[in-house]
Amino acid sequence: MGRKAFIIIGFALLFILSFFISVGNGAVKVSPGEIIKVIFHQDKSMHYQIIWNVRLTRTIVAALVGICLSLSGAILQGIMRNPLAGPNIIGVSSGGGLAALIILILFPRYYYLVPLGAFVGALMATMFIYGIAWKGGVHPTRLVLAGVAMSALLNAGINGLMTFYPDRVVGVIGFMVGGLSATTWTQVKTIFYYAMGGTAIVMLIPRKLNILMLGDEVAVGLGLNVERTRLAFIILSSLLAGSAVSVVGMLGFVGLMVPHIARLFIGHDYKYLFPAAVLLGGSTVMLCDTLARVLFAPAEIPVGIIMSAFGAPFFLYLLRKREAIR
Amino acid sequence: MRLKKTAILMILVLIILFAGCGVKEQNNIANGREDAEEGEFIEEFGVAIYDDSVSFTDGRGEKVTLKKNPERVVCLFNSYLEIWDSAGGKVIGTIEDSSEKPIEGAKDAEIVGTLGAPSLEKIISLEPDMVILNANSKINMELVPALEQNGIDIVALNYFVKEDYFEIIRLFTALTDRDDLFNEYGLKVKSDVDSIIDKVPKDKDMTALLMVASAKNITVRDSSSYVGQMLKDLNLENISDGPVLSTEVKVFSLETILEKDPDYIFVQLTGTDQNKVFEKLKEDAESNPAWASLKAVKEGRYIFLPKDLYMYKANHRYAEAYKGLGKIIYPDIFN
Numbered sequence: 001m002g003r004k005a006f007i008i009i010g011f012a013l014l015f016i017l018s019f020f021i022s023v024g025n026g027a028v029k030v031s032p033g034e035i036i037k038v039i040f041h042q043d044k045s046m047h048y049q050i051i052w053n054v055r056l057t058r059t060i061v062a063a064l065v066g067i068c069l070s071l072s073g074a075i076l077q078g079i080m081r082n083p084l085a086g087p088n089i090i091g092v093s094s095g096g097g098l099a100a101l102i103i104l105i106l107f108p109r110y111y112y113l114v115p116l117g118a119f120v121g122a123l124m125a126t127m128f129i130y131g132i133a134w135k136g137g138v139h140p141t142r143l144v145l146a147g148v149a150m151s152a153l154l155n156a157g158i159n160g161l162m163t164f165y166p167d168r169v170v171g172v173i174g175f176m177v178g179g180l181s182a183t184t185w186t187q188v189k190t191i192f193y194y195a196m197g198g199t200a201i202v203m204l205i206p207r208k209l210n211i212l213m214l215g216d217e218v219a220v221g222l223g224l225n226v227e228r229t230r231l232a233f234i235i236l237s238s239l240l241a242g243s244a245v246s247v248v249g250m251l252g253f254v255g256l257m258v259p260h261i262a263r264l265f266i267g268h269d270y271k272y273l274f275p276a277a278v279l280l281g282g283s284t285v286m287l288c289d290t291l292a293r294v295l296f297a298p299a300e301i302p303v304g305i306i307m308s309a310f311g312a313p314f315f316l317y318l319l320r321k322r323e324a325i326r
Numbered sequence: 327m328r329l330k331k332t333a334i335l336m337i338l339v340l341i342i343l344f345a346g347c348g349v350k351e352q353n354n355i356a357n358g359r360e361d362a363e364e365g366e367f368i369e370e371f372g373v374a375i376y377d378d379s380v381s382f383t384d385g386r387g388e389k390v391t392l393k394k395n396p397e398r399v400v401c402l403f404n405s406y407l408e409i410w411d412s413a414g415g416k417v418i419g420t421i422e423d424s425s426e427k428p429i430e431g432a433k434d435a436e437i438v439g440t441l442g443a444p445s446l447e448k449i450i451s452l453e454p455d456m457v458i459l460n461a462n463s464k465i466n467m468e469l470v471p472a473l474e475q476n477g478i479d480i481v482a483l484n485y486f487v488k489e490d491y492f493e494i495i496r497l498f499t500a501l502t503d504r505d506d507l508f509n510e511y512g513l514k515v516k517s518d519v520d521s522i523i524d525k526v527p528k529d530k531d532m533t534a535l536l537m538v539a540s541a542k543n544i545t546v547r548d549s550s551s552y553v554g555q556m557l558k559d560l561n562l563e564n565i566s567d568g569p570v571l572s573t574e575v576k577v578f579s580l581e582t583i584l585e586k587d588p589d590y591i592f593v594q595l596t597g598t599d600q601n602k603v604f605e606k607l608k609e610d611a612e613s614n615p616a617w618a619s620l621k622a623v624k625e626g627r628y629i630f631l632p633k634d635l636y637m638y639k640a641n642h643r644y645a646e647a648y649k650g651l652g653k654i655i656y657p658d659i660f661n
Contacts (some may be wrong), residue, residue: 027579044619050581053616112610163442181544181577184614298568298582 004272007265011279015063018283022059022290023051027297053185061183062289062303063282064195065244066254070281071198072241073255074262074273078209079233080140086256087241089147090234094154095125096245101158105165115190115246122242123235125154130234137227180248180289180303187247194243198236199278206270209233213268251285251304257315258284264318284311371489371496371512380500382493385461385484392479394503396456402444402469403460405485405639406494407432410458412511412642413498419452427638444469450476457481487555488644492516495642511642518645522652525659526561532655534562534590535583535622539607539630546578553594553636556648560655562590584616590655591622595633629654 024032030047038048039056069087076085087093099121100114130138133146202209208229211219219226241255262276288306295301367376374381381391400419401407404427407420411431419438423429436452439445446469449457457473459466461482470480483494492512499508534557538545546566549558557564565586566578593607611617611628622628631637632650640647652660 026581028581028585046584046587046619049584049616049619053614053619054580054584164440165442182580184616293579293581298566298579300577300579302577 004266004269008272008275008279011262011265011276011283014283015279015286018286018290019059019063022062022286023055025290025294026050026055027293027300057185057188058180058183058289058293059286060188061191061247062180062285064188064191065180065248065251066258066281066283066285067195067199067278068191068240068244068281069251069255070258070262070277070284071202071274072237072244073257074259074270074277075202075209075233075237075240076255077259078270079212079230080144081213081215082140082144083260084256085144087237087245088151088256089144090238090241091125091129091147091150091154092122092238092241092245093250094151094158095128096122096242097250098154098157098161099124100246100249101161105161115187118246119242122245123238125150126234126238126242130231138230180292181300183247191243191247194240198240199274201236202270202274206274209270213270248303251307253304253307253311254281254284257311261315261318371493373493373496373500375500380497382497384480385482386467390480392456392481392501394501396479396501398452398454399456399458400438400449400452400454401432401458402438402449402466403441403458403463403483404429405641406458406460406483408639408641409491409494409511410498412507413495414502414504414507415498418454419449427634446472449473450478454478458483460485462486485639486550487552488519491639491641491644515642515644519648522645522648522660523559525656526559526652527656527659528561530561532562532590533565533586533588534592535565535578535586535588537591537593539593539595544578544580544583546576547594548576552639553592553631556651557592560648560651562655580616584620587621589622589627591620591628593628593630595631595637 023035024030028047028050030038030051034047035051038045038051042048042052072092073086076087076090077083079085080089082089096118099117103110103114103117129143129146129150132150133139133143135142208224211222211224212226212229212233214222216226219229244251258281259273259277262273262280266272266276284307285303288310289303291310292301292303292306295306367374367381369375372382378394379391380394381389384390399410399415399417401410401417402421404421404423407417407429408427410417411429415431417432417435420429420432420435421444422437422440423432436448438448438452442465444465449469450473456479457469458481459469461467461484467482470482473480481497483497484490485494492515495512495515496508499505499512536547536551536554536557538547547554548567549555549564554564565583565588566576608628608630611623617623620628635643635647635650649660
């Protein structure tokens with residue numbers, strides 16, 4: 001077995017460990033024995049409610065969100081051949097965010113449509129950016145720049161709404177920084193199919209991304225329909241990130257950072273990079289959310305803050321320590 | 327070389343000293359009016375009332391002295407506008423009213439912007455002699471230096487709990503010189519509230535959680551908040567009280583809520599157009615197995631508070647607000 005396989009096994013163990021850490025810790029102390037007991041004998045007790053309906057749902061949603069965002073980021077960094085690409089760059093965060101804020105601020109009575117609205121907003125922003133960047137084909141650099149400009153425009157809308165309706169912002173902040181405070185089994189169901197479907201698809205086609213990474217000319221030479229493949233990947237990554245944003249809010253950083261961390265360990269071959277990003281993305285969000293719940297318990301801090309506070313320095317450390325990323 | 331360094335150091339020290347003197351001198355000027363006012367005064371609710379001026383410590387912690395009966399007043403915060411109006415005050419400028427509580431006396435006033443975006447130019451163009459604003463609002467406080475440079479008096483206030491209300495109504499009625507209105511909207515309200523609190527049984531150990539209606543997070547407020555204080559006065563223990571992150575709104579652990587299983591859960595609204603939000607949130611709570619397992623939800627003590635008294639400040643209707651909660655918590659006593 002090669003070194004890369006060992007690394008992936010290591011990430012898999014980290015994923016499993018993170019899952020147990022996340023289920024095992026929270027504001028209320030529940031012993032491991034008690035946890036196992038309530039999972040197997042669903043006795044409807046208070047501890048059962050805490051483990052089964054609060055911690056387990058939250059852990060699963062955290063893992064799935066991490067998977068979706070990091071896969072989305074890994075795909076985008078590949079097809080745009082740009083290390084700064086991430087779900088934010090194709091307008092997922094700002095598009096989803098603006099749609100969610102329009103609902104929460106202007107039509108609060110329809111707040112239950114926020115997940116759907118955010119999802120649709122994210123997809124529409126992506127399609128719009130793609131359309132603007134299209135000029136007989138989509139050049140990655142043009143796509144990135146169109147994305148930056150479009151995100152600025154959408155963020156202006158977000159800030160405008162918050163300026164004109166400051167009295168309604170309280171209920172909105174949760175969405176802006178991303179959080180998992182009130183996850184339910186419904187949300188698990190919402191995101192489960194996207195995460196699993198997306199994972200299955202990208203695991204089957206790493207080769208196409210590897211070819212795209214070689215540059216458009218080489219890819220065409222190798223018989224790949226570059227534009228169609230790129231569009232398919234963009235839609236896929238928008239679906240993945242959009243589903244995550246619709247459930248937890250604007251939590252974009254994972255999508256940028258995790259694929260790079262995975263890359264630093266395992267290299268650029270998507271055959272290994274995809275599974276590594278899936279496992280590492282899930283572990284990162286699970287661990288960060290555990291910290292978010294436990295650090296100031298019973299108060300919670302949004303997981304987005306933990307992610308940036310711990311993730312960014314760790315990422316910078318790796319960046320210095322390891323060879324330069326592309 | 328050393329001499330040069332010493333000289334530079336001395337110059338720096340002198341500059342700092344002189345700069346310090348400058349500030350001190352300015353303070354003296356600012357307080358000058360107050361010094362001149364030394365004489366007979368009465369002090370109530372932290373407000374010192376002289377014959378023709380009023381002195382108090384404002385929301386910035388600064389001691390401020392103002393002339394009574396200001397004629398051209400602009401108010402940038404609608405909770406204060408309501409109190410100013412009940413104190414018999416008139417305004418020439420106000421912000422757009424999103425509060426669903428239109429103030430009759432302010433309907434002819436110029437609109438100088440919105441809560442989130444008041445227009446400095448518009449305010450100054452009205453040539454006010456006093457601007458009432460919210461010390462807790464960054465947007466409001468950014469206007470202060472420019473207003474002060476234009477010689478406009480600033481009334482920067484904080485309003486979190488009922489003591490703040492009594493201080494504000496005392497201040498405003500002193501400025502308008504209307505002691506009759508202070509008796510009606512200040513002293514009477516206070517004695518009504520006190521008599522409600524006196525009736526509250528002290529031997530019951532009941533707990534509550536005060537939540538903010540939110541689509542996304544479980545956000546709560548503790549006893550230092552507006553409604554939180556009322557619940558505490560009514561002898562309910564707030565399960566989110568504690569030394570950890572005592573902020574205005576905090577995200578709270580659902581695990582801890584399940585563990586402490588409070589007797590009452592009150593939900594405060596944060597915006598308009600929310601009757602439908604009520605229904606939907608209630609439905610959500612009942613369909614979520616974790617929430618549905620809570621005593622308060624099962625036994626119908628998951629209560630959405632009407633916004634006119636519990637989202638907006640109750641002001642002169644404080645006694646009504648206390649009584650409303652009293653009826654829910656102690657129906658035998660208050661019905």
